[in-house]
Amino acid sequence: MFYLDDIGRYFLMLRGVFSRMTKGSVLKNLIFKEINDLILGSLGITVFLAFFIGAVVAIQTALNLTNPLIPKQLIGFASRQSVILEFAPTFLSVIMAGKVGSYITSSIGTMRVTEQIDALEVMGINSLNYLVFPKVIAMFMYPFVIAIAMFVGIFGAYIAGVYGGFVSGTEFLAGLREEFIPYHLVYAFIKTTIFAFLLATIPSFHGYYMKGGALGVGKASTSAFVWTTVVIIIANYVLTQLLLS
Amino acid sequence: MIEVKDIHKGFNGEEILKGITTTFERGKTNLIIGTSGSGKTVFLKCMLGLFTPEQGSICYDGATYSELNEQQQRDLREQMGMVFQGSALFDSMTVEENVMFPLMMFTKQKKEEMLVRVNEVLARVNLENANNKLPSEISGGMQKRVAIARAIVTRPKYLFCDEPNSGLDPRTAIVIDNLIKEITEENDITTIINTHDMNSVMEIGEKIVFLRYGHLEWEGDKSQIFRTDNEAVTEFVYSSNLFKKVRDAQLKGL
Numbered sequence: 001m002f003y004l005d006d007i008g009r010y011f012l013m014l015r016g017v018f019s020r021m022t023k024g025s026v027l028k029n030l031i032f033k034e035i036n037d038l039i040l041g042s043l044g045i046t047v048f049l050a051f052f053i054g055a056v057v058a059i060q061t062a063l064n065l066t067n068p069l070i071p072k073q074l075i076g077f078a079s080r081q082s083v084i085l086e087f088a089p090t091f092l093s094v095i096m097a098g099k100v101g102s103y104i105t106s107s108i109g110t111m112r113v114t115e116q117i118d119a120l121e122v123m124g125i126n127s128l129n130y131l132v133f134p135k136v137i138a139m140f141m142y143p144f145v146i147a148i149a150m151f152v153g154i155f156g157a158y159i160a161g162v163y164g165g166f167v168s169g170t171e172f173l174a175g176l177r178e179e180f181i182p183y184h185l186v187y188a189f190i191k192t193t194i195f196a197f198l199l200a201t202i203p204s205f206h207g208y209y210m211k212g213g214a215l216g217v218g219k220a221s222t223s224a225f226v227w228t229t230v231v232i233i234i235a236n237y238v239l240t241q242l243l244l245s
Numbered sequence: 246m247i248e249v250k251d252i253h254k255g256f257n258g259e260e261i262l263k264g265i266t267t268t269f270e271r272g273k274t275n276l277i278i279g280t281s282g283s284g285k286t287v288f289l290k291c292m293l294g295l296f297t298p299e300q301g302s303i304c305y306d307g308a309t310y311s312e313l314n315e316q317q318q319r320d321l322r323e324q325m326g327m328v329f330q331g332s333a334l335f336d337s338m339t340v341e342e343n344v345m346f347p348l349m350m351f352t353k354q355k356k357e358e359m360l361v362r363v364n365e366v367l368a369r370v371n372l373e374n375a376n377n378k379l380p381s382e383i384s385g386g387m388q389k390r391v392a393i394a395r396a397i398v399t400r401p402k403y404l405f406c407d408e409p410n411s412g413l414d415p416r417t418a419i420v421i422d423n424l425i426k427e428i429t430e431e432n433d434i435t436t437i438i439n440t441h442d443m444n445s446v447m448e449i450g451e452k453i454v455f456l457r458y459g460h461l462e463w464e465g466d467k468s469q470i471f472r473t474d475n476e477a478v479t480e481f482v483y484s485s486n487l488f489k490k491v492r493d494a495q496l497k498g499l
Contacts, residue, residue, distance in 0.1 A: 026349055115333040122293050122405075123347055124322035 010205050016128035017136065017201070027134060034138035038100050038200075039145060045099060046092055050083070050149035053091065054156030057082045062166035072167045076175025079157035081184075088149040089188045090236050093195040096142075097228035101203035104135060105224040108207030109217040117208070132204040142196035143189050150188070187243045194239065195232050202228040246271050247292060247403065247435055252301030254287055261287045262298070263459040271306075271435045274426050274449045278441055279456035280481060285439045286330075288456065289407055292437065294322055305403065323351055326396030328406040328425075332388040334380040340367070340391050341376040347399045366394040370424060386417035390424070397428055404429065406438040410445060422448045443482060446470065455481065 021027070061078040108131055111117050120127040154176065161167045167175075206224035210216050247269040254262040261284045269275040277285050290296045292303055294310060303310045305321060313321060334343050341363055348359045367373060370390040380388055389409055396404060406425060410418035426449040429436040438445065446453060450467040455478050463475045470482060 023350060114331055114336075115329045116335055118290075118295060119327065119329060119333040119335075121295055122322060122325060122327040123350065124319040125350060 006205075009209065010201070013128060013132075013205050013208065014201065016126065017132045017204075018129070020126035020129055022125065022130045022133070026130075030130070030134035031137050034134045035141055037103070038135065038138050039141045042096060042099060042145060043148070045095070046145050046149050047152050049092060049095060050088060050153040051156035051159075053087045054079060054083050054153030054158075055160035057087065057153075058157035058161040059164060059166065062161060062164075071171070071175075073171045073175030073178060075161050075167045076157070076172040077178050078175075079161070079172075080154055080176050080180070083153035083157065084150055084184055084188050088146050088153055089192045089195065090232065092146060092149055093192070093199065093232050094229050096199055097203075097232060098225050100139075100199055101224050101228045102221040104200070104203035105207040105210075105221045106217050108132075108204055109210040109220045112208065112210055113213055113217060128208065131208070132201065135200040135204060136197065139196040139200040140193070142199070143192045146188070146192045187239075190243060191236065191239050194235055198228060198231050198235065202231060246306055247437070248304040249292070250302045250304070252288075252291055252298040252303065254284075254291055254296055254298045261459050262291065264301070265456070265459075265461045266301075267454050267461055267464060269435055269437050270452065272430060272433045273436070273451040274429050275435070275437045275452045275454065276446060276450045277437065277439050277454045277456060278446060278481070279462075280441065283456040284459040285441075285456055286407060289405055289437065289439050293325060293327060293405055294318060323399065324402040326399070326401035326404045328389065328392045328396050328404070328409050330408045330411055332380070332385075332392040334388055334391055334395070336380050339377050339379055340372065340383065343380070343391055344394045344398050347395065351399060362398060363394075366398045367391075369397075369428070370394045386413050386421065389413065389417075389421050393421070393424060393428070397432070400432065402434055404434050404436040406436070408439055408441070410440070410442060415444065418442065418444060419448060425449065441481075446482075 022030070058075055058079045061075045062072075065072070065074060108117075111131070117127045117131070120130055158169070158172055158176075161172050162169045203221075203224040206220045206227070207217075210220035212219070249265055249267050249269075251264045251266050252262055253260060253264055265288060277288060279285050287296060291298050297311075302312075305324075308317075308321065310318065310321065335346065338346065341360075344363045344366060345359050348354060348362060352359070354362075364373075364376075367376065370393050372387060372390050372394065375383060375387060375391070380391065383391070393406075393409075396406075404425070409425060410421045413421065422445050425436060425438065428434070438449075440446070446467055450470070453463075453465055453467060453470055454461060455463040455475075457477050463473060463478045465473065470478060473479065
């Protein structure tokens with residue numbers, strides 16, 4: 001019952017987010033600020049993680065290719081498929097649930113504790129729209145981050161594979177081009193867009209409805225990370241079933 | 246003028262406000278006093294529209310809040326200013342941006358026009374040179390003054406203050422009290438202040454409402470509060486050592 005109550009409140013929150021819009025000029029500035037905080041602020045860690053994830057995927061694949069009949073270009077193929085289909089969209093979204101999610105929850109939660117949300121409400125402002133809507137819009141830039149992560153991940157795989165002496169550059173690039181299905185990119189970006197929405201709204205929910213003081217903000221951040229991760233993983237399964245099978 | 250009629254409000258089955266009826270007049274500083282947990286903040290938040298009473302009504306110059314539609318309620322809220330206990334300043338904004346915020350949200354003024362009004366209210370609260378400072382860079386007393394400036398920048402008809410001088414030294418507390426009283430008189434607004442500070446009662450209490458366990462226990466003005474024979478009020482007033490000593494000295498004819 002407790003979870004059903006929370007799910008119900010989450011959807012009621014979404015209704016609040018998309019109703020009684022904040023003044024356009026104010027909203028525009030808020031969206032740019034959120035793009036800076038949530039998207040540009042995440043680029044560094046995303047690129048760093050993607051590079052090394054790609055590199056590890058290449059090495060792992062290479063080390064498991066014990067059968068001489070399997071061509072080395074499989075390293076490029078496997079790296080591409082792993083990075084595009086799962087590591088960039090899903091794995092990085094789970095990492096972002098920690099980085100972006102805890103930032104969103106703690107910033108909104110602190111506003112709740114310090115009565116800044118009450119101050120907005122007293123002024124007659126729809127605090128949900130003012131606080132959450134710009135984050136949702138900013139997170140629609142998230143697929144661009146994942147696109148960069150895909151490129152860097154494959155680049156990392158190339159560097160690790162070729163300069164680690166596991167595969168030649170020609171073989172890697174041949175594997176990279178082999179049986180490429182453009183729809184896989186569509187699938188990855190559909191997933192990413194949905195994850196972006198979840199990354200913006202679930203932590204906002206936990207921050208907005210948090211109770212207690214500083215300790216409450218900490219607890220809300222933790223539960224926001226856990227629940228965002230859980231929902232992303234479930235959504236990943238459902239979307240894969242719907243879009244790929 | 247705000248008329249409150251028999252309001253009840255509870256949380257999780259526990260009744261916090263148990264039928265409060267009173268009137269707060271325009272141009273006066275109205276004080277709600279009582280010990281912690283007496284329901285002062287819940288009462289204030291009901292009047293602000295942040296909590297919906299389960300029973301009873303609140304009328305703002307004849308308009309009953311619960312009978313207004315959503316748009317009318319929002320319009321009414323735009324006529325309210327609020328000074329929160331912890332100031333509730335937006336910590337990512339400068340002093341100037343904090344004060345300008347209600348103007349940005351609700352008016353179509355140009356930035357230059359807004360700036361004129363912001364500087365006017367900042368000057369009124371004696372904060373001429375703090376425009377570009379962040380809330381974290383100014384003292385608690387200055388934060389309270391910024392909160393007052395933000396609350397009055399749109400020229401509200403109703404000003405609510407939740408323990409405006411809590412956490413301030415006695416001298417700064419008196420400055421804040423007097424500032425609120427002066428602003429109330431200058432703008433002829435209805436001001437309601439939540440406090441448990443007897444110094445505030447003595448300084449600015451034109452009408453005093455005493456709450457106890459969610460009931461309205463007593464109401465009167467600052468001259469009556471020391472003469473009342475209501476035990477709960479007397480106990481509250483003389484819980485301050487200073488007032489107790491003054492009373493003892495008076496009784497001894499000193």
